[in-house]
Amino acid sequence: MNGSRSPGEKVRAHEVARAKPCREIAGSPETVCGYDLSIIVPTFNEVDNVSELVSRLDACLQHICWEVIFVDDDSLDGTANLLRELGKSDRRIRCLRRIGRRGLSSACIEGMLSSSASYLAVIDGDLQHDETLLPQMMKVLQSGDVDIVVGSRYIAGGETGNWCTKRLALSRFATRLSKRIVRAGLRDPMSGFFMIRREAFDDSARKLSGVGFKILLDLFASSPIPLRFKELPYRFQSRRPAKANSTAMRHGTFSCFS
Numbered sequence: 001m002n003g004s005r006s007p008g009e010k011v012r013a014h015e016v017a018r019a020k021p022c023r024e025i026a027g028s029p030e031t032v033c034g035y036d037l038s039i040i041v042p043t044f045n046e047v048d049n050v051s052e053l054v055s056r057l058d059a060c061l062q063h064i065c066w067e068v069i070f071v072d073d074d075s076l077d078g079t080a081n082l083l084r085e086l087g088k089s090d091r092r093i094r095c096l097r098r099i100g101r102r103g104l105s106s107a108c109i110e111g112m113l114s115s116s117a118s119y120l121a122v123i124d125g126d127l128q129h130d131e132t133l134l135p136q137m138m139k140v141l142q143s144g145d146v147d148i149v150v151g152s153r154y155i156a157g158g159e160t161g162n163w164c165t166k167r168l169a170l171s172r173f174a175t176r177l178s179k180r181i182v183r184a185g186l187r188d189p190m191s192g193f194f195m196i197r198r199e200a201f202d203d204s205a206r207k208l209s210g211v212g213f214k215i216l217l218d219l220f221a222s223s224p225i226p227l228r229f230k231e232l233p234y235r236f237q238s239r240r241p242a243k244a245n246s247t248a249m250r251h252g253t254f255s256c257f258s
Contacts, residue, residue: 035092037066037138037195039121040111042104046125047077053127054086054093060132067092069114070125071107074099104192104213112201121195122215129193130234137195137232146228147200150186150216151193157233158188187231191216200227 039057043050050070057068072080072095083095096114098107112120119138123129129151137149152158194216200223207222208215220227 035065035067035115035117037061037064037119037121037134038112038115038117039066039068039123039134040108040115041068041070041123041125042073042107042111043070043075043079043125044073044102045075045077045079047075047079047082049125049127050079050083051086053123053125053131054090056127056131057134061134064135064138067094067115067117069094069096069111071096071098071111073102073107103210105208105215105218106210108215109205109208109210113205118198119195120198120201123193128237130237133193133232133234134195140230140232141195141197146230148194148196148219148227148229150188150191150229150231151234152186152188152191152231153234153236154187155231155233159233159235186220186229189217189220190214193234 041050041053054068057066070079070083070093072083074080074097080095080097083093087093087095094114096111098110108122112122119141121134121137123131123134133151137151140146140149192214196219201219203224204219204222207224208218209222210218212218
């Protein structure tokens with residue numbers, strides 16, 4: 001043994017250095033109060049994207065006391081190692097590494113259960129969701145009129161991006177099918193981008209199946225009372241190249257619906 005690490009275990013120093021330094025603001029790691037917002041990010045082989053996502057969150061959540069919880073299904077590319085290194089200099093970054101279990105919905109549930117924040121957001125780790133919508137989502141929830149805010153591609157102002165005709169048709173078919181399961185009036189029930197009040201999540205937590213890849217459907221189906229919701233439009237971005245597609249492949253073949 002020469003003590004060298006395999007390529008999958010190497011932590012890239014430039015990625016750690018690229019993360020922005022802490023600032024003396026509400027969302028800074030030096031803040032002693034509890035976090036108001038936890039962003040849950042399920043990952044598998046997203047080492048190319050996590051630093052960029054942290055930087056984007058840092059830029060758009062400057063006046064919010066936040067943390068990001070990456071729930072990693074034992075990535076082979078060193079994602080968890082990189083996140084631990086980032087977390088050494090920024091306590092807002094947490095990594096929950098899962099070994100021997102997998103699944104998008106269960107990853108989101110475990111991440112939310114590990115948080116004590118008042119508001120819980122779920123966002124993809126491949127940079128397809130618009131993180132700049134998070135402050136608006138939180139503002140809507142703070143009004144007290146809704147329980148959950150959903151990022152939607154299928155309301156006025158929302159877009160699916162540069163999807164091909166086949167992928168768009170599959171997504172719309174899945175959306176119509178899901179509306180028969182959860183009759184809540186959601187225009188985009190297959191969305192994987194949302195924010196929910198802690199109380200609303202806790203009310204459903206024990207009934208969640210944790211099976212599959214659509215946690216939003218699970219939340220609406222499991223809630224003991226109808227969830228009050230609001231949809232906000234966003235443009236779905238293209239996937240990052242190469243390894244960025246791995247999370248969707250790991251968590252299910254229906255990534256084209258998300």
